[in-house]
Amino acid sequence: MASPLHTVSSMTSMQNRSADATPSGQQAGSPAVPADRRPAIAIELSRAAVTFGQGAGALPALSETTLRIADGEFVALVGPSGCGKSTILRLASGLVQPTAGAVIVGGREVAAKALRVGMAFQNPTMLPWMTIEQNVMLPLKIVEPFRSQFRSQRKSAFRDKAHALLEQVGLKGFAGRYPWQLSGGMLQRANLCRALIHEPRVLLLDEPFGALDQFTREELWSILQDLWLAHRPTVLLVTHDLREAGFLASRICVMSARPGRVIDDSAVPFARPRSIAMTFEPDFVALNQRLRDLIVEARTMPMTEAGA
Amino acid sequence: MTMANQDMKRKAWAAGLILAFFAGWELFCLVTGMSDLVLPRPTQIAEVLVARLPVLWPHILQTLATTMAGFVLGVALGVVLGAFIGVSKVAYDTAYPLLIGFSSIPKVAVVPIFVLWFGSGTVPAILTSLAICFFPIVVNIATGLATTEPELEDVLKALGASKMDILWNVGLPRTMPFLFASLKVAVTYAFVGTVLAETVASNRGIGNVMMSASSNFDVPLVFAGLFILAALGVALYVAFSLVERRVTGWATRKNDLVASAQ
Numbered sequence: 001m002a003s004p005l006h007t008v009s010s011m012t013s014m015q016n017r018s019a020d021a022t023p024s025g026q027q028a029g030s031p032a033v034p035a036d037r038r039p040a041i042a043i044e045l046s047r048a049a050v051t052f053g054q055g056a057g058a059l060p061a062l063s064e065t066t067l068r069i070a071d072g073e074f075v076a077l078v079g080p081s082g083c084g085k086s087t088i089l090r091l092a093s094g095l096v097q098p099t100a101g102a103v104i105v106g107g108r109e110v111a112a113k114a115l116r117v118g119m120a121f122q123n124p125t126m127l128p129w130m131t132i133e134q135n136v137m138l139p140l141k142i143v144e145p146f147r148s149q150f151r152s153q154r155k156s157a158f159r160d161k162a163h164a165l166l167e168q169v170g171l172k173g174f175a176g177r178y179p180w181q182l183s184g185g186m187l188q189r190a191n192l193c194r195a196l197i198h199e200p201r202v203l204l205l206d207e208p209f210g211a212l213d214q215f216t217r218e219e220l221w222s223i224l225q226d227l228w229l230a231h232r233p234t235v236l237l238v239t240h241d242l243r244e245a246g247f248l249a250s251r252i253c254v255m256s257a258r259p260g261r262v263i264d265d266s267a268v269p270f271a272r273p274r275s276i277a278m279t280f281e282p283d284f285v286a287l288n289q290r291l292r293d294l295i296v297e298a299r300t301m302p303m304t305e306a307g308a
Numbered sequence: 309m310t311m312a313n314q315d316m317k318r319k320a321w322a323a324g325l326i327l328a329f330f331a332g333w334e335l336f337c338l339v340t341g342m343s344d345l346v347l348p349r350p351t352q353i354a355e356v357l358v359a360r361l362p363v364l365w366p367h368i369l370q371t372l373a374t375t376m377a378g379f380v381l382g383v384a385l386g387v388v389l390g391a392f393i394g395v396s397k398v399a400y401d402t403a404y405p406l407l408i409g410f411s412s413i414p415k416v417a418v419v420p421i422f423v424l425w426f427g428s429g430t431v432p433a434i435l436t437s438l439a440i441c442f443f444p445i446v447v448n449i450a451t452g453l454a455t456t457e458p459e460l461e462d463v464l465k466a467l468g469a470s471k472m473d474i475l476w477n478v479g480l481p482r483t484m485p486f487l488f489a490s491l492k493v494a495v496t497y498a499f500v501g502t503v504l505a506e507t508v509a510s511n512r513g514i515g516n517v518m519m520s521a522s523s524n525f526d527v528p529l530v531f532a533g534l535f536i537l538a539a540l541g542v543a544l545y546v547a548f549s550l551v552e553r554r555v556t557g558w559a560t561r562k563n564d565l566v567a568s569a570q
Contacts, residue, residue, distance in 0.1 A: 119466040
């Protein structure tokens with residue numbers, strides 16, 4: 001498990017995480033570390049391409065894409081629908097293997113198992129036979145080093161951890177409920193807890209707030225920002241919502257239409273913590289406008305490389 | 309009117325109609341003057357049951373034990389086979405034709421073979437009961453696993469879970485409602501298998517009792533045997549229904565389970 005980016009802090013709470021040293025002696029994503037001393041790259045796609053199927057029915061989903069995300073960065077991926085944004089996430093999580101090129105997460109080829117990655121999908125996909133608490137604790141049952149302690153800790157330390165997270169997202173008192181007893185917004189909150197409970201250094205979010213109403217969404221943005229500021233995991237967020245991208249991310253990558261590739265990559269300059277009010281200020285609106293134009297252009301662009 | 313009241317009323321109706329069924333049977337026999345050699349009255353059967361219970365008791369235990377042994381083995385075999393078929397395409401393609409072929413064979417034709425191999429008695433009865441009850445379990449487990457939503461599996465795959473982890477944490481729990489549906493069918497089949505083998509090749513058990521009773525024209529005793537079998541079947545069905553409600557309450561979302569889930 002000891003990769004340079006995975007801080008294996010056995011039983012410490014999420015709050016103490018930034019104090020743990022990585023094996024190389026550097027601090028894992030702590031804000032105090034100068035940017036140039038950061039352990040460089042958390043997620044790297046080098047000329048990675050994905051094609052589904054073979055022969056005449058082959059469907060290119062992602063053309064050769066190179067993308068580097070530094071440790072502790074918060075990157076948003078936007079673009080027209082069907083452009084391969086989710087494919088990039090699935091590459092990074094190991095759910096899809098690249099047909100060409102390489103994908104390296106935490107210094108290792110993604111094909112290797114047991115990466116400590118947290119993932120949240122657009123659908124909350126809670127397991128219906130488990131309570132919310134059990135669902136949130138699921139990664140601890142699977143991922144080392146928690147896995148070997150699961151039996152002894154599930155009633156005490158792990159449970160406290162789950163409850164602390166649930167409280168942070170406003171789900172105090174719902175731990176014992178079953179998924180079908182909760183609303184969509186509540187499930188998505190629990191989903192976020194499940195993605196975070198095993199203290200992943202890399203968090204992959206696939207439109208996690210897409211199905212929520214405006215106000216719940218904004219509330220969860222703030223919660224996610226707080227969690228990111230506290231623990232500084234590397235986040236790759238796929239979204240359709242440009243306000244969401246601008247509010248949360250430190251960097252926004254715009255993708256072209258299918259088969260996608262990154263056509264624009266720019267930093268988001270606004271100071272943190274950001275407020276919802278900020279998203280209505282002229283600078284932010286201008287950024288939004290620029291991204292929107294890029295995507296509109298990408299949508300109408302002829303698929304020049306598709307036949308290749 | 310409250311929910312509880314409605315529920316009580318519904319159950320009272322059901323109980324009343326079941327009683328009416330037996331009353332109708334009794335009445336039919338009395339009015340038509342039916343001979344008890346053809347169709348005994350329910351009261352006659354009950355009388356025989358009470359009077360002969362001490363003699364019948366060891367046979368009841370024998371049949372119950374044999375059935376349970378066959379059923380437990382059948383469930384074990386069915387779950388393992390079903391898991392294989394549900395997970396592996398090769399196993400699916402290989403096993404399904406064989407299974408369907410095997411389950412199409414009338415089990416009464418198989419009993420003599422079991423007797424040839426193991427002699428008459430309990431073992432062929434256990435095997436017959438196993439052979440007849442494992443098929444619905446295999447089919448249901450395989451279907452449950454094959455229809456598991458890939459999204460649920462992705463949650464674990466993204467965590468780097470092994471195939472075994474996924475089967476254990478997603479596949480099998482997801483399949484529980486399917487398993488219980490098949491268990492209720494399988495347990496009644498298991499009785500059929502046991503009694504079949506006891507009738508053909510055994511000197512113990514309810515099947516044997518009914519066989520010898522009918523050759524003595526002791527028709528009320530034959531019916532008493534049928535009643536016992538029916539009662540045992542219903543009892544086990546109810547037992548599994550109760551366990552099912554506890555284990556797979558998440559799939560039925562009954563109102564009364566909301567309260568118990570807290």
